[in-house]
Amino acid sequence: MYVRKLVITLLYFFVGECFAQKPPLSNLFVQVSQKDERYLALSDGSTFIPIGANICFPRLISKEAEVLRYYNHYFQQLAANGGNFTRIWLSVPLFEVENKEAGSYDVQQAERIDKVLALAKKYNIRVKFCLEHFRKITNSPAPFPSSVPFDRPVYAADIATMEDFFLTEKGKKRYLERVDFFAKRYGNNPTVFGWELWNEVNAVNVKEKEILLKWTQEMLMEVKKRLPRQLVMQTLGSFDSESSSELYRTYSQLPQNQLAQAHRYLDTGATLAICQAPMDELGSDAVRTLKRFSPEKPVILSEVGGVEPHHAGPLKLYEKDTVGTLIHDILFAPFFAGAAAPGQSWHWDYYLEKNKLWWHFGRFVEAVKGFDPIAEKSExxxxxxxxxxxxxxxxxxxxxxxxxxxxxxxxxxxxxxxxxxxxxxxxxxxxxxxxxxxxxxxxxxxxxxxxxxxxxxxxxxxxxxxxxxxxxxxx
Known part of the structure; x- marks a missing residue:
């Protein structure tokens, strides 16, 4: 028994000492630092660097026990290597609470979310919830077996088009009532890092994209009213074209958008040449661009990875990257370019888990150990x-x-x-x-x-x- 305790103590020392940040107290919320608005802090003022990957939804499983085993495994891998952050979509079938009738919320689904949040708390991982992702009301099923549907047929009875959803009081009411449900349940839970209004909102199927901007401006304020203790933000699709540059400028500069986030992928089909560059240049360029747009905000490369041309599936070269050259650059380049966090990989399953690359998070944590960018006033x-x-x-x-x-x-x-x-x-x-x-x-x-x-x-x-x-x- 003594030997076992000694081994556990030594493991804690050698693994725990590599952490860049001590596990946070459970009653502290994440916020924009009051000392340096380019970075994040906990509500006691201590610097918080969100280190993790998107683990947005399990693929090809549906039973609750399997879902909880899935997240327990991923959280365990992440936490063992110093990770403290992830992102989860609440609008996928496994977690969607408005799954049978518009305006009616499934408590059993919410209890499943409760259990995942409890696991996150166990491993000292903060969760960024993405509220919505659908792009059509109907006729947009999952594009491939391990994907998720991109429609919300539960709204079809009284909302005909996406324009109706974003423009009418009925559509806005649907969105905000669902937010109210989550706010009552999780608004005082410090394990929740923050809330994204919509995944890649500019990809929604509407004729006039200006509709989405006006809706975002309104909803950023409305959601923040309901969730004042947690961060609120919006996201756009991959930053891979000249036209997306102006979109990123506009959305990142919205006063109510608390984080300036970017999605960017290594994509040989993208029109921007930087999207075919080395991964470190691809990631650091996105960060520097957003820092020019919004120098007063935390910048995070919140989705990054590699895809086949025009996002036709995960990058096939992932299979050859067994040592993790890509994830290394994904983590280091954004932070050293001045981001508030290392880059947050998208392909948590096809790449990180498949190639057993979680150890790279620990190497990043070790590299920045003891360096506080806020206290250092780093440039x-x-x-x-x-x-x-x-x-x-x-x-x-x-x-x-x-x-x-x-x-x-x-x-x-x-x-x-x-x-x-x-x-x-x-x-x-x-x-x-x-x-x-x-x-x-x-x-x-x-x-x-x-x-x-x-x-x-x-x-x-x-x-x-x-x-x-x-x-x-x-x-």
Missing amino acids: SFYETLSNQLKMYGLRGAKTTLLWLRDGAATWKTELAEGQPARTVSGQLLQNPMKNARKVSFYDPWKNRWTKGKVSANGTIDLPDFRRSLIVKLEK
Whole structure:
């Protein structure tokens, strides 16, 4: 018994010490930081960095016991690696409370949501609920077996079109009564991170998209009235075209939209060239763009991954990415570009779970351990170095963190062409932080810290590494 307790204690020490943040007290809500509006904090003022993936709905299962086993497994994997956040769609058949008749709510379905939230609390995971996702009233069933339907036939009896739903008092009443049901049940639950009005609202089938903007402006205010203690936000479809740029500018600048979020995918069918770029560039570009649009808000890359051309299914190259080169960039690039969180992967099942890549979350947590972007008043910066190296940095008052990424190793070279990542050796770095007295390196691929030093001429000898390296500079 003594040996067993000792083993458990040691495991807690070695795993727990890698956490960037202590498990939050259960009575604290997530909010925009009052000290630095670019980041998030708990209601006691402590910095909160949401680290996790979309685990929006289980696929191909329907029984409650299976659903709870599913979420227990995923939450366990995420929490064991320092994760503290996920996103769940409330409008899928497994969780939809308005499933039989418009205006009538299924308490058994709500109790299922209660149980999933209880599991999230058990693992110290905050949940962002997405309220709706349908795009037509009828005739939009699940496009493939593991997907979800994109219609709401329960409304067809008294709402004929999507325009009716968004424009008429009857349609708005339907939406807000459903919000009221959730608000009464979860409005005082701090496990709930916040509420998204609609998944990718611009993809809804209406003739005039201006309808969606006006509805969003109204509903952001109405939903916040009902859920004042939790964050409220809206989302748009993949940021993959010039036309979507102006949409993102408009929606991210809405005063009532508390987070500036982006969805972006590696997609060779997209019209924006950046969507075929290396994953680190694809993700960091989305963050920098939103930061230009809304410098006063937290920016989060809230859906990111890889798809076949024009979103025709998950990226086939996922099968080759058994070491997780893509998820590594998905996590690191957004945060080091100044986002309030690491990127939040979409393909939680086809990619993360299938390739057993949850350990990458722990490597991100270890890399940023002890670095508080709010206390440091951090500013992001980017430079291209010699030998195809890219330097992403967060410059702080006392500490500067660098993420060095080898531009010679990309999804094209490693996954499409099968070229192994090279070893970067003999590289010198000019110290980007004045008066830095302490230098350390973290290799996220080996999970190893080493010490370094700044030479008299201000250069730093980098250790050998493959793909990427963290450099921590301290005064």
